[in-house]
Amino acid sequence: MPGPKDLDPSSSPRALLGAELRHAREKAGLTQEELGQPLFVSGSFIGQLEAGTRRMMPEYAVKMDEILGMDGFFERNCKAANKSRYPDHFAQAAEAEADALTIKEFEPLLIPGLIQTSAYARELFRTYQPTASEEKVDEMVDARLARGRLLDDPTKPVLWVILGEAALRQEVGGPKVMAEALRQTSTLVRNHRVILQVLPFSAGAHASLGGPLKLMSFADAPPLAYLQALTVGGLEDDPATVARHTLTYELLTAVALSPRNSLALIESVAEDYAHEDRQP
Incomplete structure (x- = not known):
C-alpha cells in the first residue's frame, strides 16, 4: 500500500x-x-x-x-x-489566531496588532528596527495588516480587547497617526466587531502588571494562552495554567471601564490628537 x-x-x-x-x-x-x-x-x-x-x-x-x-x-x-511571514517567537500565536473562535487580549502599552493602522504599525517597526530597509519594513507592515483581515469576517473570531490607558497616551508617530489609529479602533467598536475596555491609570495595581496576555479558544482543540515580552513569546496549553490566566483576564475586566465609557474615552482622546494636529 x-x-x-x-x-x-x-x-x-x-x-x-x-x-x-x-x-x-x-x-x-x-x-x-x-x-x-x-x-x-x-x-x-x-x-x-x-x-x-x-x-x-x-x-x-x-x-x-x-x-x-x-x-x-x-x-x-x-x-x-512551518513556513511563516511572522517572527519565530510569534509565528505559532499568529497561526492560532487564524483558527480561533474567540480571542481575548490585554495590551497595556500599545494598540494590539490585530487592530493597528498601517501608519501606526510602520512607526513601531521603524522604531524597533531603525536600520531596516524600506522593503523589510513594508513586509512587516503587510504581515501585520494581513492578521487584521481576520476581522473582515463579521462574526469570527470574537475579539475582546482590554487596552491599558497608556496605549492611548503614548504618542506613536505623532498626533495625526494617533488620531487615525484611535478612530479606527472606535469604528470597529461601533460596528460591533470588537468588544473593548480601557484599563485606566486610576485602577492602580492590577492582575497583569507583568505584561500582555492573549487567550484563544477553538472549536476542536483545547484553549491556549500566549505570553509575550520583547522578542520572546510562548504558547501555554496546560489546563491549569490557562485557567489561571483566564482568571487574570476576568479580574482585568472587573476593574476596567465599561465598554460604553471606554469608547467615550477613546473618541475623546482621538479628538484631542486631531485638534493638536490641526494647530499651526
Missing part, C-alpha cells in the same frame, strides 16, 4: 499535516496522551497539532516518524508546514 504523499505547500500544510497525524495515530491504536508520553508533551498538545492550531517542530516530527512508522513523512513535510 502506498504511503502518504508529501504535502502541497499551496494548500494548508498545518491542517493537512495534522490530519495525517491523527490518521496515523489512530491507525497505530494510540490515544493522544499515549503518543504524547514519549515526546514529553501533553495529550492536548497532540490534539492541537492534529487540529492545526500548533506547528509541528522538527524534533517532534522525527520522533513521530519513528513511533508511527511514517518513513520520514513528518520530518520531510515539517518545513513546508
